Amino acid sequence: xxxxxxxxxxxxxxxxxHFAKVEIVPKINAFEDSREFPYTLIQKMGExxxxxxxxxxxxxxTNAGFLAIAAISEELSRLSPEFGYAMNMQAMxxxxxxxxxxxxxxxxxxxxxxxxxxxxxxxxxxxxxxxSDLGGLGCSATLDGDEWVIExxxxxxxxxxxxxxxxxxxxxxxxxxxxxxISFLLCPVDQEGVEMRPIEMLSGESDFNETFFTNARxxxxxxxxxxxxxxxxxxxxxxxxRGESAATMPIMFRNEMDKLIELAVAKDKHTxxxxxxxxxxxxxxxxxxxxxxxxxLTGFLDGKQPGPQESMFKLYWSEYHKRITELALDILGSESxxxxxxxxxxxxxxxxxxxxxxxxxxxxxxxxARAGTIYAGTSQIQRNILGEMVLGLPKEPKV
Numbered sequence: 440x441x442x443x444x445x446x447x448x449x450x451x452x453x454x455x456x457h458f459a460k461v462e463i464v465p466k467i468n469a470f471e472d473s474r475e476f477p478y479t480l481i482q483k484m485g486e487x488x489x490x491x492x493x494x495x496x497x498x499x500x501t502n503a504g505f506l507a508i509a510a511i512s513e514e515l516s517r518l519s520p521e522f523g524y525a526m527n528m529q530a531m532x533x534x535x536x537x538x539x540x541x542x543x544x545x546x547x548x549x550x551x552x553x554x555x556x557x558x559x560x561x562x563x564x565x566x567x568x569x570x571s572d573l574g575g576l577g578c579s580a581t582l583d584g585d586e587w588v589i590e591x592x593x594x595x596x597x598x599x600x601x602x603x604x605x606x607x608x609x610x611x612x613x614x615x616x617x618x619x620x621i622s623f624l625l626c627p628v629d630q631e632g633v634e635m636r637p638i639e640m641l642s643g644e645s646d647f648n649e650t651f652f653t654n655a656r657x658x659x660x661x662x663x664x665x666x667x668x669x670x671x672x673x674x675x676x677x678x679x680x681r682g683e684s685a686a687t688m689p690i691m692f693r694n695e696m697d698k699l700i701e702l703a704v705a706k707d708k709h710t711x712x713x714x715x716x717x718x719x720x721x722x723x724x725x726x727x728x729x730x731x732x733x734x735x736l737t738g739f740l741d742g743k744q745p746g747p748q749e750s751m752f753k754l755y756w757s758e759y760h761k762r763i764t765e766l767a768l769d770i771l772g773s774e775s776x777x778x779x780x781x782x783x784x785x786x787x788x789x790x791x792x793x794x795x796x797x798x799x800x801x802x803x804x805x806x807x808a809r810a811g812t813i814y815a816g817t818s819q820i821q822r823n824i825l826g827e828m829v830l831g832l833p834k835e836p837k838v
Contacts, residue, residue, distance in 0.1 A: 451492070451507050455514040458487055461509045463518055467791075470521075474644070476601035478559070481525060485556030489515075490530040496539065497682045499551035509686035516687040517694070519791045523687035524597075527680060528555060533560045533606065536676040539744075540623075540664045547672075549625065561602035561628070563593040563650055564673070566614050570813075573608070574617040574670070576653065580609035587624055589632070589652040593816060598789075599635045599648035603628050607652070608674070612667050623669035626657040641806055646786040666745075667713055677727045679813060680746020685732035688756045688788070689725065692763075695789040695804070698726045699767055702796050708770050728756060747828035754821035757811040760788065764805040764826070774798050783807065 444452075462483055470477050484490065492507035496499025501507075508530050516523035534553045537545055552558040558725065569576040580592030589609055599605065605626050612620030626633070632655030636647035664672040703709040703718055731752055739745075768775040780795035783803020790800045812818045826832040 444506075447503070448510050451503060452510050452514055454487070455489070455511050458484075459514065459518055460491075460538070463515075463522070467518060467608050471818040476559075476598070478601075480555075481529070481559060482556040484525070485529070485554060489526065490534070491554035492530065494550060494554060498538075498546060499554040499668065506664070506736070507727065509736050509739075511688050512686045515807070516690050517792060521785055521787070523691065524787060525595065526687070527684070528560055528562075529556065532562075532676050532680045535624075535673060535679045536623075537604075537663060539675060540672045541553045542660075544660065545625075556606050559602045561596050561599040561605045562676075563596060563605045563607035564627075565814075566592060566597045567594055571817045572741040573673070576608055576610060578609050579610050580606065580607075582611075582659065583656075587626075587659060587661070587814060588657045589624065589626060589655040589657065589760065591652050593650040593652075594648075595638075596650045597636065597646060598651055599628070600637055600645075605633070606663070608669055608673055611669075614712035615667060618670045621669040622666050622675070623672040624651075624657055625661040625663060626655060630655060632656060640786065643782070644786045657659070661728070671741055675745065677815070678749045684756070685735035685752055688752075689732045691789050692725050692728060692756065692760065694792050695763070696722060698794075698796055699763065702767065702801075703770050705796070706770055706772075714766075714770065717718075719768050721759075721766060724762075726757050728752075728759065731755060747824045750816070750821040750824040750829075753815060754818055757808075758818060760804075760811055764808040765803065767801040768798075768805055771798055771801060775802060778802060786810075 462480060466480070468823060480592040483618045488503075489511050491498070491500030492503045492511060493505045495502050508526065512523055512526040512530070515526060529541070534550055536775055537549055541549070549558065553560065563578075564573060566576050568577060578589065578593060580587040580589045587609075589607060591609070593607070596605070605628050607624045607626050609622055609624055611622040614620070628635070632653050634651040636649040636651070638647045638649060639645050640647070663669070699710070699721070703714060708714040709718065735749065735752055775798050778799045780797025780799040783790040784794060786793060786807060788807055790804050794800045816824075823835055827834050
């Protein structure tokens with residue numbers, strides 16, 4: 440495997456580092472303390488070409504290719520997972536799904552606004568009674584003249600209170616088999632019929648939302664893919680979501696691994712055989728994660744569409760993170776029973792680089808790690824996907 444990057448990608452990395460030094464580093468503490476969404480910064484990232492790196496110039500992109508997105512995401516994730524999330528939504532999952540499945544009119548209408556940062560998107564998938572079994576969703580859309588009328592509820596909408604558009608999986612044919620009567624709709628959030636209610640978590644943060652649709656409306660033309668054919672579109676989006684994380688997760692978790700080693704040394708646990716073994720195993724696993732991520736990126740660079748095999752990376756990183764945060768609390772010992780130092784500054788994955796090496800940060804990461812085995816498909820669901828769709832094993836018995 441050749442790890443050398445082309446000259447033009449090295450140039451993009453240097454541009455990203457300069458942007459981060461000027462626009463992000465001086466303000467990152469203020470963003471984290473206020474928990475306000477950095478709309479101006481998102482638009483500056485759009486102006487810098489970050490979100491449009493893989494898209495043609497006529498749609499507002501720079502046509503630099505998928506490797507450029509991976510390089511930009513890696514650099515920004517060194518600062519904060521939050522910026523990796525912004526790249527995921529604005530540069531990968533949403534625009535690539537529209538680019539692959541949308542009409543020419545949808546591409547020309549939506550992609551330039553996503554790429555510029557004018558549109559900030561969120562995801563409307565999970566429901567109170569349809570999470571892992573997403574095909575059982577009940578949020579409905581009915582055609583009324585030239586508009587779809589959406590009724591129902593979504594839950595765990597990440598950063599929904601900051602978005603102005605949402606892509607929504609809706610049931611559009613109640614008589615069809617559950618996976619075949621679903622459509623993928625694009626819906627404006629800024630209307631009376633859409634209400635976001637932030638959910639306060641154990642950490643005190645509110646990065647997730649309940650989303651209520653009451654006579655919410657969107658244009659008849661805002662269906663991506665075929666009416667009642669939204670399941671395939673939804674799976675494409677999830678594939679891109681899991682694929683993009685292949686660039687950012689290894690960087691983030693390697694930073695956290697280094698932090699954990701520092702903690703073990705500070706607590707004089709690095710010489711204890713049991714802890715040494717667990718630290719060595721964690722180090723091996725995070726390096727394997729980097730290679731798995733590179734394999735996923737290679738597939739994208741070769742033009743392969745995301746598929747069920749992307750579940751392997753999601754399963755790997757989420758289970759790894761659960762184990763490493765358990766190890767951190769074991770190293771802290773009785774200190775982990777009391778919050779000390781700053782709390783984790785993010786509700787996703789690892790705490791930010793440079794964060795406190797005290798219990799407040801690690802307990803937050805511990806909470807995040809538990810959630811990581813549930814959202815975007817539970818570990819059990821990922822194993823079923825891999826077993827049935829990749830390995831060809833018999834399907835799980837249904838009651």
